Amino acid sequence: MWHVETGVAALVVAVGLGVAAVLLGPDGLRWWLVALAVVVCTTVAVVVPRWRYRVHRWEVSADAVYTQRGWWAQERRIAPMSRVQTVDLAQGPLARLFGLTTVTVTTASAAGPLRIEGLDRPVALALADELTRKADLVEGDAT
Known part of the structure; x- marks a missing residue:
């Protein structure tokens, strides 16, 4: 894509x-x-x-979501599960053509949401479910 x-x-x-x-x-x-x-x-x-x-990476642990993206300016982000507010899925027309989805994790951060691009749709759905479950297990209101 x-x-x-x-x-x-x-x-x-x-x-x-x-x-x-x-x-x-x-x-x-x-x-x-x-x-x-x-x-x-x-x-x-x-x-x-x-x-x-080569740069695009992501990982989910019990405590946080880790992302790395960019090609010219590279960005690494870590969002603790306690800060996760919403998990959204999006597919543009080209992504849909290739069966890919973007997962956006909105956090209580001024830096904005974390984006994980180019995931196969089943992987993105499973990731969204996993993030939602893990964020629900953490005490607090993500603010």
């Missing part, structure tokens, strides 16, 4: 740069600009999803 998302974005950028090069660039430089746009966008479309996959 990340390959398709990044590929579509890179294609849009490559077409835009190509059109700009054809309309604005001098004749000799024009095709070099088009070629450079295609090479850069193709490289991004291949490298970024693999890089994201």
